[in-house]
Amino acid sequence: MPAGAAGVSHMRVERIDESVKVRADFQGGGITPLIFRRGSQDYRVSTVNARWEDREGMQKLLYFSVTATTGDLFQLKFHAGDMLWTLETVTLDG
Secondary structure, eight states, X not given: OOTTOTTOOOEEEEEEEEEEEEEEEOOTXXXXXXXXXXXXXXXXXXXXXXXXXXXXXXXXXXXXXXXXXXXXXXXXXXXXXXXXXXXXXXXXXX
């Protein structure tokens, strides 16, 4: 059967690496992204799919795989030392 036939979906990951503004909940010792802005577009987070930590030297990096209400899948990074957010990737259908 050819690729893409019979309803097979192909996901494509695009690297963005763009600074974004994020409204997040910082309660109970954890962080939950709620809304982020890319350009003039606001994306409301409907689901946090996964979260994990990494380090760059002594700096803690927090990663979040989130689904927006648009259905798009994004990976956000929070640089705890600088309190900065980065949109790392977007996963597109097709």
